[in-house]
Amino acid sequence: MADADIIVIGGGISGASFAFHAAKAGRSVRLLEREGRVGGCLHTHRVEGGFWVELGAHTAYNSYRGLLAMLEERGALGEVLAREKAPFRLMCDGQVRRIGQELRVLELLASAPRILWAKKAGRTVREYYGGLVGARNYQRVFGPLFAAVPSQPADDFPAEMLFKSRKRRKDIARSFTLRGGLSTAVETAVKGPGIAVESGVEVVAVRRGSGGFVVTAGGRELSARNVALAVPPPAAAKLLAASFPELAVPLAGLRSATVETVGVVVRKEALQLERVAGLIPLDGNFFSAVSRDPLTDATYRGFAFHFKPGGSQASRLEVIAGVLGVAQAKLEHVAERQVVLPSPVLGHAETVAALDKVLTGTGLFLTGNYFDGLSIEDCVSRSAREVERLLAEAATSGQ
Template structure:
């Protein structure tokens, strides 16, 4: 590998935020390098491909929606519309010591009495607990809804900013299913983003430092060096902050302030005969360290069923996690067999997020640095692509 190769832009991080930005810049004719610290792309998009019967199951993000118009635009550009499959309509459950209907533990009278608060309450300056507790009722919130909301963002929701939770979107595609997946899983979308002829991707390249004179000089852990006119960070805010400490100290400080939560995802594939309960889209445990179980049942398969369990990291040993998995699935522990594990890191968007992120944007623009990720507009896939598209447009404006 030639030392100090030169690029128009280097993007640090190959999750959906980094690759959606890199793809758009590369499509504009610029030479782009993506440096990924891990040996896989995707970040919180992580498809496990079962090696026996052409079966896959998502270990991370699992659904596209018709309201994801920025993301749908990329799907169209990539020629993947033919692979869109509408999710089958299967139910949702909660779990205590058995599977129960999603609203079975909700006090309907309290919900009816509290519901009108929806029309008078504002999200600004409130946590999820403060805002939704009034709408669903405090007892309902504590008993059921805090677990439901935590399942949505795969972290405890109480102190999450209500402003950035379950956001309403102004745009919606009328030509696509309300919710859908791709025939070959989310990873097929990520892989397609890497196929631009102007885009180079290197795995296992952990960036350790960035220096700047007329250009940015990037150095990786194994000693490789690259130079670029522009640089973008699509890594966790703490990681980006650490790397930027010498180039942009003020920006670095703000980025390193962001808290993150580590999630362990554990996935198992079983034959249809081994699982006795009806197809379900996901199950929310109402207690314990497991935040949610998401299934592959939304696309039926002739032979297999797949299940991904998301745990708060380090709260349970692998044995304890697999014991819980067997209980929820209603099978003996030895039936579980080998499970696949993935680690995910998610930012915590607490009160004051909008103010902090506006300051980060100002500092980044001042120092000619591009930033994207799930800590800007929100945690959803659309929020990530939306932010990357905003940064792409800023890049075009700066390079006209």
């Protein structure tokens, strides 16, 4: 007998939302996660006393309708917490600066009218936005601002993939988090009938077996009619290499970057730094320092520094202490984290469309932040569509 109708590999928001939708459709789901916790890039580092800091994603928006619908279905909309307004600031030469102070206004005014005719399709972020704000403004200010979004240079990303406009829900705060941090979204999605979660279990191979698939994990072989992979492309390529080279080869060709994060918690009274949503350096060895200030706390402030590759823990702590203007001994809680994010380039959409073609009718499902885009909502919408395909293919084959 099969161990589940569907085995989902990877417990980030993509795997969790796939599991949620599949279980809602009446399938039994077994979700296998390599780490000791679910969440993936949604990683709320919680410290005693209820304070937490986000090591990964920090903001959700009222346009994340798929995410909100899942929370609503689980009765968890009450967990939504509005983020208060706080400014992003630039850092240059060790000084905190307003964004406007670093912009060349004449260049901006001369370039801005292009918004009337500039097209995103087929253009990189640098080409499209550089045209709208001017080459110098882009290089000096907007390049670093955009790099802060995916914690890597975004210049060569397809312009269409970085920001999207979606219909908003008026009953929800424009930008929000959850009471216990964004990890709560994943924890809530997988907590429901029909979903069994096993964390601390690394899957090492996927192959076809009688009546479906066999997944090798933790020294066991588990069987299921269907398998969904919700892991970054390099991990998916590895799992599929032996049995599904037609998928593994294009997956291995997708570029990705490792994001290295150090989160710190500091007592409020130790800091002089003004209240900020984040700091973005115009030069230096980190992409951004995202603050937890949009949720005021009586005792602590928290920051997640997303570093450029290379550098030791000691040098990173020195940078953090320098930026925050405190002695290292004042960094009360320090947490480190590494995740993999896609680095899409022009042609990415065609590659994933080709992957979808190969996937059709296989009984195998792929989801993640490398299909529709990198945002949480992009992951949720991809997963929902893959579950629709699962149901349609099952209906066709009479399962």
